[in-house]
Amino acid sequence: MVISARDVRLTLGAAEPIGILRGIDLDVARGESVALLGASGSGKSSLLAVLSGLERATSGSVQVAGLDFTTLDEDALAIARRGRIGIVLQAFHLFPTMTARENVAVPLELAGIAHASALAEDELIAVGLGHRTNHYPAQLSGGEQQRVAIARALAPRPSLVFADEPTGNLDAVTGARIVDLLFERQRAADASLVIITHDPALARRCDRTLELVDGRLA
Numbered sequence: 001m002v003i004s005a006r007d008v009r010l011t012l013g014a015a016e017p018i019g020i021l022r023g024i025d026l027d028v029a030r031g032e033s034v035a036l037l038g039a040s041g042s043g044k045s046s047l048l049a050v051l052s053g054l055e056r057a058t059s060g061s062v063q064v065a066g067l068d069f070t071t072l073d074e075d076a077l078a079i080a081r082r083g084r085i086g087i088v089l090q091a092f093h094l095f096p097t098m099t100a101r102e103n104v105a106v107p108l109e110l111a112g113i114a115h116a117s118a119l120a121e122d123e124l125i126a127v128g129l130g131h132r133t134n135h136y137p138a139q140l141s142g143g144e145q146q147r148v149a150i151a152r153a154l155a156p157r158p159s160l161v162f163a164d165e166p167t168g169n170l171d172a173v174t175g176a177r178i179v180d181l182l183f184e185r186q187r188a189a190d191a192s193l194v195i196i197t198h199d200p201a202l203a204r205r206c207d208r209t210l211e212l213v214d215g216r217l218a
């Protein structure tokens, strides 16, 4: 198993604690793709944050690629993610002072991969942004920024990809192209995919569909 989560709970809010995740058990195998569905506010983004180590669970255990994400500190988590885990969040978190190419090159450089800039350019071409490599995020549309974020996540060829509505800002044709790329990369690297989506077509392409209802898996 690439992901093994047991009785994961996430409680937020000091004054009035709210149970956001309320006992999640989840296994994801190598090479498996999982679609995560659920109503707005059901906890999908929170679960993705916990599984990717961006947020620490309040209790329970989260094992990812043999590492215990509930006990690692921030630095160890960042090192564990480097080059192995690609994450595409709803807010793209691009660096505003870097061009598209520089943004995509960052994880490659951090992972010590040679020719980072050239590889970043290739990845931008793959997401249809070969003509935008020297543009800054503020000069790009929402959908273009989303594709830069996807290129950045996929460039290091991670073995695990988390994506939060990766086609949410894209038109049907561009979205389909990005989904094809996601699955093509997944197959090539035998990677695991966990995708939050409201798109039934995207969910159908995944091996398995899970639904979150009020912080629990239905």
Ligand SMILES: Nc1ncnc2c1ncn2[C@@H]1O[C@H](COP(=O)(O)OP(=O)(O)OP(=O)(O)O)[C@@H](O)[C@H]1O
Pocket (backbone or CB within 6 Å): 012, 013, 018, 020, 038, 039, 040, 041, 042, 043, 044, 045, 046, 047
């Ligand atoms: N820092 C926080 N403090 C308190 N409550 C929070 C915090 N972050 C998220 N929540 C609440 O947790 C619940 C789950 O949020 P989450 O973003 O995981 O839902 P979601 O299923 O991804 O929703 P959407 O589809 O709208 O993106 C929501 O009710 C949200 O208001």
